[in-house]
Amino acid sequence: MQTVPHRLVTIIAERGVRDRLLDAVHQLGATGHTISDVQGEGSRGGRAVRGGPSVKIEAVVTRPVAEQIAAHVAERYFAHHSVIVYLQDVEVLRGSKYAPHNQGA
Amino acid sequence: MQTVPHRLVTIIAERGVRDRLLDAVHQLGATGHTISDVQGEGSRGGRAVRGGPSVKIEAVVTRPVAEQIAAHVAERYFAHHSVIVYLQDVEVLRGSKYAPHNQGA
Amino acid sequence: MQTVPHRLVTIIAERGVRDRLLDAVHQLGATGHTISDVQGEGSRGGRAVRGGPSVKIEAVVTRPVAEQIAAHVAERYFAHHSVIVYLQDVEVLRGSKYAPHNQGA
Amino acid sequence: MLEILLASLLSPVVLAFVLGALAVAVKSDLEIPEPLYQTLSIYLLLAIGLKGGVALSKTPLAEVAGPVMGTFALGVLTPLTAYAVLRKLGRMDRTNAAALAAHYGSVSAVTFIAAQSVAAFAGTPSEGFLPALVAVLEVPAIIVGLMIAYARGDRAGSWQEALREVVTGRSIVLLVGGMAIGWVAGAEGTAPISPFFVAGFQGALMLFLLDMGMTAARRLRDLRAVGPFLVAFGIVMPIVHGALGVWVGHGVGLSTGGAAVLGAMVSSASYIAAPAAIRVGLPEANPAYYLTASLGITFPFNLTLGIPLYLTLSGWLA
């Protein structure tokens, strides 16, 4: 079995910025993503507030795309929004599936 | 604290194949799994289609079991189904808990 | 982009112990957490029982905090509860965000 | 009997159960989302609690005392009979026998609800205060089951934790809480909420049983693992306990419908409260046994054949 090292970018964000984040993630080269509903607590409060769920966005991407996504999130969202981002190593099958085929869109 | 290196296999798949995947995961040696509802977008489309949620299956397993699960998924599902699989390193306590105690069933 | 290595602690537990676990996670130094609803199967049964969902708690923390959380979970919960815990490496931006600012509370 | 049987089998609620089972059989992608399942169970428990509380607020205490004591006695007795049968006839180990005893002594709220509907439909409605008996029946058997295991020194779990789990578990909280609200607010106070909790009840129950059908069918896969003895136990034990319940029901002065519903309750096996308690108190017990038996065998049996049987029995005894 031929696995290829890639990066898993995880973004946890308040729901209001979800669509903007997804657009950015794809524009920066992700070929797919997985999203789930989560709840959280961080520096901007959390637990025991209902109606304020967050989303977790995960994308398996190449190393440079991962860096770009993390940098984008940091630059645009860290100041005004409840957002965190972290990167992990993953191994995938079919490495070509996750390579950005379309740099511009 | 004595942690033991293991592998985390993550499978993201359309819901229709969930039960078959779970059976396979256990048959190949996983002693447990965790499953959650997600939504996603990949090469076969996604975002903005309601009613087409996916599942994420995660299993902490030994290294050889991880390889077998990934290979099985690749062989049986990549051609006709919306499925991705990736592997990560994890450290667990109670390593024996995740060792396949029952190779055949 | 300056990423900093940290640890991701993941705890999967039956819902009944959620609040106690969250209190412990924060008391041991986590500055935040993310929680999601999952279902699972392990040594104490699972699949095909409705009404018994679990929670997944994830916290990005420093290495020593991660060890402490894992040790705490092992000591207090492994005997009587459906709980697993595992650790992974992650890279984060803004490393200081995840450092325990308040050891005691 | 045949008439009751047909009326019961051809009701939308039972047909929905069958539809759920068929959906699993044909490997449909139909799925009741987990939050819908939880919503329906919160709704159903609260609704029967409310109804019972309103009925209780109109019932003199003296009328309830007998049934409560009879039910309590059955809750202590039936786990013992179940344990004896499992050990003597089934040669099952102590831990698993005790776990099963806790399940078969306790009660399935959905079986109770279905029995109540069928009894009403058959023209022999049950007493309004019966939900109180569900609460009385739920707890003791689990305690007895755990006591059997703990008395034998099997102590992997925590006895106190398990007990806490049952009495603070959501089924007791919603059932007893709903009863308290219904009792305090009375018929007049609950009138504004009754379109939601009364008129919608049967439809919600139907959706719930669609899900139960799917769950039961998934459990059936484990049937081979549990062996023929447990299959027989899952059918015969309920009949014995059910007949006992009907008989005691008449003894404590319940109506024909009421005694039949009590029979169904006693015959039923818990699959919410008991599994939660056993997971904590007897973690070594194998869920494949107690879940497959209670969910895969006894629940479908009671829903289809058991309830009409207890009604018929009760009619004979009346």
Added chain:
Amino acid sequence: MLEILLASLLSPVVLAFVLGALAVAVKSDLEIPEPLYQTLSIYLLLAIGLKGGVALSKTPLAEVAGPVMGTFALGVLTPLTAYAVLRKLGRMDRTNAAALAAHYGSVSAVTFIAAQSVAAFAGTPSEGFLPALVAVLEVPAIIVGLMIAYARGDRAGSWQEALREVVTGRSIVLLVGGMAIGWVAGAEGTAPISPFFVAGFQGALMLFLLDMGMTAARRLRDLRAVGPFLVAFGIVMPIVHGALGVWVGHGVGLSTGGAAVLGAMVSSASYIAAPAAIRVGLPEANPAYYLTASLGITFPFNLTLGIPLYLTLSGWLA
């Protein structure tokens, strides 16, 4: 026509669709949680199935036979016309044309439900057994669409898997299952569940269309990607198919309302069953085409202008 158009456009159900679209336009954080979406679709499909089944239990077979055969014929014919138009006029590749053909031949249950409501509101209610026609119309077109692609040797997907996906898919299971339950239990048997499934129906439909408005508006972003031909196709094809459906409806003896609703069904494009089947059977087809066209163009068109148009047409033909 104007009157019907206004009554339709100003109904809460259509206004909720508009509200959903506006919420997306202003980037509101309003969100219909996924489990609520699933709950609503389970509810709506089961409810129309039940209603259809009860109606069917009162309808002589002879009366249903003609409409069933006419509908079946339309289910085979319309994917062929759609395919021809897409290939000849749109110069689209075979795979994507076949995928779109499957969608436009099949049916959108929500369009059916909306049409049924508007027809009733306009004083020309449709026949009660029409849900049976939805089930008849759903499957054949998808098979024909796949056959076109497979006959041309494009075999990345699995033909059998795709077929299985459709017939065991949740929309068929709930629709046909609900019909069977309604048919077996009859009007009397379903009375206890009707407050839930009948009285609540329009409100649940309104919430569902709030979500549909949001989904359709999100799809619209892809509009530029699909090009002007597909936009035109998404409006003109439904009109052609809708007119054909109305005409056949009158031919097989349906009432004015019934023929109009059949027209709306035939004109509509599937966005639940067909996408699921195409994803498996024709994975190379591009979802941006078939989902944008069916969800982003044809559904809103039918909901607002199409249904009143078919009703008016049907009035003329009567």
Added chain:
Amino acid sequence: MLEILLASLLSPVVLAFVLGALAVAVKSDLEIPEPLYQTLSIYLLLAIGLKGGVALSKTPLAEVAGPVMGTFALGVLTPLTAYAVLRKLGRMDRTNAAALAAHYGSVSAVTFIAAQSVAAFAGTPSEGFLPALVAVLEVPAIIVGLMIAYARGDRAGSWQEALREVVTGRSIVLLVGGMAIGWVAGAEGTAPISPFFVAGFQGALMLFLLDMGMTAARRLRDLRAVGPFLVAFGIVMPIVHGALGVWVGHGVGLSTGGAAVLGAMVSSASYIAAPAAIRVGLPEANPAYYLTASLGITFPFNLTLGIPLYLTLSGWLA
């Protein structure tokens, strides 16, 4: 007063709140799933919007103008009084005082709904157009709160983003959207959806308050952290604002019930719209303060004692 107080305290809706708090106190595993919470809040907001819109469609503009202007004035004034009290008496820092001011100037839709029910129950129903006042009251206070902070140069957040967050927030979208739909469709057009949105309302509200009781009880844990001043503030400020609201209500010509409900609205503290806006516009503010005060103190106070108090006050002023 005592009579109203009892009727209010012993209503199922308030009892459900208490049950939720007790469930947390005994550490029950009862849980209202997040999607159910969201569904209930979508439902309740849309339902009161619809009801208000239908009422508005029957009310002459002149009758609404006074109340709207009075409410708007209260929405500008009350954050200023709250800010002054917090700074002068509580010696709180500017950022947290501004954040709290935004919360106490804005409105809690659930408090409004509960007040409306109690007023109707007490025989003094409020005007049908009051939901329009909720929308009018929700926004200005949040703007004023942000303006206070921004005028002082604390600019970690984005002013424009926060404003956008409020006006496109789901509570405004559903409330105003529902009103628009109710207003356009009118009583006749909304008749088919009223079994869903009207008959089911109180039951859904009861489930919602079960959840609110759990949330409020969880918040109480933070009580020690916020200190005695904030606890006193969370009770006294609502009484002052509530009395003011009742007085203004009478001044602008509302009925006894209407003025009392306006008082409850003015006294209430937002815990949906304001927290969302503050998180974006004033991220440095500490949620432990504003959430504990609004959810843990003011909401339970109003639900149990405040609403009967404003009703009694309003009766005296009539």
